[in-house]
Amino acid sequence: MKYLILGASGQLGKEFVRRLSSEGFPFTAFSREELDITNSALLRERVVELRPKAVINCTAYNQVDWAEVEYERALQVNALSVLYLAMICREVGAILVHYSTDYVFDGTKEDLYREEDSPNPLNKYGWSKYIGEKLLLSFGDNCLIFRTSWVYGEGKQNFLHKLNEWVRKQDYLRIACDEFSVPTSTRTIVEVTLLALQKGLTGLYHLVNTGYASRYEWAKEYFKIKGIKKFIYPAYQHEFNLPAKRPRWSAMSNEKICKELGIEIPEWQAQLKEDLKWFINL
Numbered sequence: 001m002k003y004l005i006l007g008a009s010g011q012l013g014k015e016f017v018r019r020l021s022s023e024g025f026p027f028t029a030f031s032r033e034e035l036d037i038t039n040s041a042l043l044r045e046r047v048v049e050l051r052p053k054a055v056i057n058c059t060a061y062n063q064v065d066w067a068e069v070e071y072e073r074a075l076q077v078n079a080l081s082v083l084y085l086a087m088i089c090r091e092v093g094a095i096l097v098h099y100s101t102d103y104v105f106d107g108t109k110e111d112l113y114r115e116e117d118s119p120n121p122l123n124k125y126g127w128s129k130y131i132g133e134k135l136l137l138s139f140g141d142n143c144l145i146f147r148t149s150w151v152y153g154e155g156k157q158n159f160l161h162k163l164n165e166w167v168r169k170q171d172y173l174r175i176a177c178d179e180f181s182v183p184t185s186t187r188t189i190v191e192v193t194l195l196a197l198q199k200g201l202t203g204l205y206h207l208v209n210t211g212y213a214s215r216y217e218w219a220k221e222y223f224k225i226k227g228i229k230k231f232i233y234p235a236y237q238h239e240f241n242l243p244a245k246r247p248r249w250s251a252m253s254n255e256k257i258c259k260e261l262g263i264e265i266p267e268w269q270a271q272l273k274e275d276l277k278w279f280i281n282l
């Protein structure tokens, strides 16, 4: 299978490039500088010229707070350009893999979120991702969408990177103990995505590591594994007064994708321990 990776310099894009290179799979990868997905003419030109079998869209407008003021841009990157990409993929007979978010949910469920639960985003970023999903699902059968959460890997758009910055600058940390989801490794996402592509899956799935945690628990576990001695004070989400509202509870179940592929996805704690031997910048 020939792959095309878009958003190759983001944390998920980097992990796809690393994995596909190490396994000797044929692929082409473009960073935003090389191919901006909002440039529809160039996007079409590149996809038609390369004729990949699978396009893996790792691009995203991911700035949750900024999306409150730059909604148009978020919508363009996370929804409208993705629909156009799906149309080009259909033209060349490619599957489009796209990633969405747990922030499509409002946090009112008292159990793990499943694929059949109704979204109700609390912020503009969540809306832009939800609209992206809806457009793809209504468009047709050449799309595979994975909702994921609290993604970390080799990059800066993650909580562990922020923790490291705070450790350097602050005497103690204040981390929300009332915001729950699932820390998810880019290595898990890549592994499962490649299996799903081999099996020819399409549709919508939740792709997260197993279990769930509060941000506070995630930070404590990270410090324990890394041997970082810094006091973490449990705080409440509202104390941070962030522009975008976040769901307090958005942990998702990975049962559907596990059943479909006949796999087990590691618990987030075990995955994190393994990853810290692997990701040099975490």
Ligand SMILES: NC(=O)c1ccc[n+]([C@@H]2O[C@H](COP(=O)([O-])OP(=O)(O)OC[C@H]3O[C@@H](n4cnc5c(N)ncnc54)[C@H](OP(=O)(O)O)[C@@H]3O)[C@@H](O)[C@H]2O)c1
Pocket: 006, 007, 008, 009, 010, 011, 012, 013, 031, 032, 033, 035, 036, 037, 038, 058, 059, 060, 061, 062, 077, 098, 099, 100, 101, 102, 148, 149, 150, 151, 152, 155, 156, 157, 158
């Ligand atoms: N990070 C999380 O916690 C999280 C949680 C839930 C879901 N997700 C989803 O998981 C997927 C992967 O996210 P990630 O964590 O790998 O994000 P990331 O590290 O922020 O990577 C996103 C990449 O998209 C690129 N990009 C932005 N606008 C673009 C455009 N117009 N054209 C082309 N490229 C563009 C960015 O380029 P620049 O670096 O140049 O800006 C960046 O390299 C996304 O769909 C995201 O919404 C992430």
